[in-house]
Amino acid sequence: MEGVIRTAKVKLDVPSERCDDLHQTKNQFLHCANITSEWAWKHPNDYCVTSKQKAENALYDQLRNETELTANLVQKGIRRAIEATKSGVARLKKQERTSQPHFDAWSVVYDKRSATFHRDHVSLSTVNGRVECDYVIPDDPEETPIGEYLLNEDYEFRMSTLQYDRSTESFYLHAKMRRTERDEKEQSTTTFDDAKHRTVLGVDLNVDGSLAVTSTGVFIGNADEMNHRRREFEKTRGSMHQTGTRSAHLSIQSMNDREHRWMQDELHRASNRILEEAHEHDCTHIAFENLTDIRKRMAGAKRFHAWAFRRLYQYVEYKAEMIGIEVEQVSPAYTSQRCSSCGFTHETNRQSKHQFVCQKCEYELNADYNASKNIGHKLLKRLRSGQKSSSGGAPCQCALKSGTLNLNGDFYASVESTAEGESTDKPTTSVVGN
Ligand SMILES: [Zn+2]
Structure with missing residues (x-):
C-alpha cells in the first residue's frame, strides 16, 4: 500500500x-x-x-x-x-x-x-x-x-x-x-512524551583548513592563517636571537605578547561564532572531541595546536555556561571514518584529507563536516542512553529532565556502561545538521 x-x-x-x-x-x-x-x-x-x-x-x-x-x-x-x-x-x-x-x-x-x-x-x-x-x-x-x-x-x-x-x-x-502507517505514528508519539528536548551541536577541530567545523556546516576560523603567523613569529624571533642585543631581547617579549594577543583574539572570535551557531539552532549541548593526547592522535598537531584547541574549548565552555548550554567531550574513535548519513564505518570512506565519500551509500561531503556530525551524534547517543538507563530514579534523569545537566565523573561512567542498551529513537533529540 x-x-x-x-x-x-x-x-x-x-x-x-x-x-x-x-x-x-x-x-x-x-x-x-x-x-x-x-x-x-x-x-x-x-x-x-x-x-x-x-x-x-x-x-x-x-x-x-x-x-x-x-x-x-x-x-x-x-x-x-x-x-x-x-x-x-x-x-x-x-x-x-x-x-x-x-x-x-x-x-x-x-x-x-x-x-x-x-x-x-x-x-x-x-x-x-x-x-x-x-x-x-x-x-x-x-x-x-x-x-x-x-x-x-x-x-x-x-x-x-x-x-x-x-x-x-x-x-x-x-x-x-x-x-x-498508524502504528509507526503511535510509537513516535509515545516516545515523544518522555523525551526532553535536547539538541547537540557537533564541533570538529583541525590543524589546517578551517580551525573548527560545526555539524550545521559552518566553517570557522582559519588554521592555515594561524600556522602562517606562528611560523612568521618564529622566524623573526630566530633572527633576533642571533643579534643578541638587549633591545632585540625586549622586542621578543613584546612580540610574544602581540602573538599571544592575536591568537587569543582569533580563538575568542571562533568561540563566539560556535556559540552563535549553537544559540541560533536552539542547542542544549555542544560536543567536542576529547582533547587529551591530541598530538599523538592528530597528524601534524604541534604543541601550539594543543594549546589553541584547549584554549578554544575553555572559551566555549565558560561562555556556554553563561547561557545554559552544556559543553562535552566525546571519544574521537572513528569520527573521521564513519558515514554521518548511513553509519557505515570504514577507513576507505576518507578519500583524502578533506573529502569524505561513503563506500556504501555514496554520501559525499567535506570530511571535517562529516566528522563534526559524528561528534554530535556520539554525544547524542550518550545523552539518550543516560535518560533511558536512569528510569529507576538515578539522579542523572532528574538532571536531564530539569534541563540543568550537570555531569560529573560518576555520571559519565554510569552512562557509558549502558550505552549499548540504547536504540530507541527520540524525535525531539537531535544533532543539528544531521
Ligand atoms: Zn553512508
Missing part, C-alpha cells in the same frame, strides 16, 4: 557558490534521459523499449562514463526516459499523436539514496559532492502544504524533484510526502 502522496513545494536556500553544481547536475541528468529516450524510441520502424532493466543494461556504463553523476542519478535519468517512453507507447496504442520524448525542463529526480531529506533542510547529491540546502519556510506555514505535509512528522519523504524557476532564479524542492 503506497498511501496518499501529497506534494509540498518549498524554496531552497542554496549556497551561491553551489548553484552551478546544481545546474550542471541538471544538465547531466537530462543528458542521461535524452540519450535513453533516443535509444528507446524506435517508432515507427520497430517496437519501443519500455523495460528499465534493458535500458540500464545497455546504457548505464556509457552514461556513467559520460557524466559525473552518482550511480543513483544516472539510473534515475534512465528511468525517467523509460517512463516517458511508456506513456508515449500508451498514446500510440490509443492512436494519439506523440513523438520521441525530449527532456529540456529544469528537473532532477531525487530519492533517499541521492538525497537526505530533513524537516528543515535537504542534502542533495550533485556532480561535485553533496550540497546542503535549508528550506525557506514561510512565516505562517500552518495552512499551507509545507505546514500540513513537509513539517508534519506524520508524513515521510518519497521520491521528489528539484526544480528551478528562471524568472526568480530560485531552486525549489517539490517534496512528495506520504502519510506514515
Whole structure:
C-alpha cells in the first residue's frame, strides 16, 4: 500500500557558490534521459523499449562514463526516459499523436539514496559532492502544504524533484510526502512524551583548513592563517636571537605578547561564532572531541595546536555556561571514518584529507563536516542512553529532565556502561545538521 502522496513545494536556500553544481547536475541528468529516450524510441520502424532493466543494461556504463553523476542519478535519468517512453507507447496504442520524448525542463529526480531529506533542510547529491540546502519556510506555514505535509512528522519523504524557476532564479524542492502507517505514528508519539528536548551541536577541530567545523556546516576560523603567523613569529624571533642585543631581547617579549594577543583574539572570535551557531539552532549541548593526547592522535598537531584547541574549548565552555548550554567531550574513535548519513564505518570512506565519500551509500561531503556530525551524534547517543538507563530514579534523569545537566565523573561512567542498551529513537533529540 503506497498511501496518499501529497506534494509540498518549498524554496531552497542554496549556497551561491553551489548553484552551478546544481545546474550542471541538471544538465547531466537530462543528458542521461535524452540519450535513453533516443535509444528507446524506435517508432515507427520497430517496437519501443519500455523495460528499465534493458535500458540500464545497455546504457548505464556509457552514461556513467559520460557524466559525473552518482550511480543513483544516472539510473534515475534512465528511468525517467523509460517512463516517458511508456506513456508515449500508451498514446500510440490509443492512436494519439506523440513523438520521441525530449527532456529540456529544469528537473532532477531525487530519492533517499541521492538525497537526505530533513524537516528543515535537504542534502542533495550533485556532480561535485553533496550540497546542503535549508528550506525557506514561510512565516505562517500552518495552512499551507509545507505546514500540513513537509513539517508534519506524520508524513515521510518519497521520491521528489528539484526544480528551478528562471524568472526568480530560485531552486525549489517539490517534496512528495506520504502519510506514515498508524502504528509507526503511535510509537513516535509515545516516545515523544518522555523525551526532553535536547539538541547537540557537533564541533570538529583541525590543524589546517578551517580551525573548527560545526555539524550545521559552518566553517570557522582559519588554521592555515594561524600556522602562517606562528611560523612568521618564529622566524623573526630566530633572527633576533642571533643579534643578541638587549633591545632585540625586549622586542621578543613584546612580540610574544602581540602573538599571544592575536591568537587569543582569533580563538575568542571562533568561540563566539560556535556559540552563535549553537544559540541560533536552539542547542542544549555542544560536543567536542576529547582533547587529551591530541598530538599523538592528530597528524601534524604541534604543541601550539594543543594549546589553541584547549584554549578554544575553555572559551566555549565558560561562555556556554553563561547561557545554559552544556559543553562535552566525546571519544574521537572513528569520527573521521564513519558515514554521518548511513553509519557505515570504514577507513576507505576518507578519500583524502578533506573529502569524505561513503563506500556504501555514496554520501559525499567535506570530511571535517562529516566528522563534526559524528561528534554530535556520539554525544547524542550518550545523552539518550543516560535518560533511558536512569528510569529507576538515578539522579542523572532528574538532571536531564530539569534541563540543568550537570555531569560529573560518576555520571559519565554510569552512562557509558549502558550505552549499548540504547536504540530507541527520540524525535525531539537531535544533532543539528544531521
Ligand atoms: Zn553512508
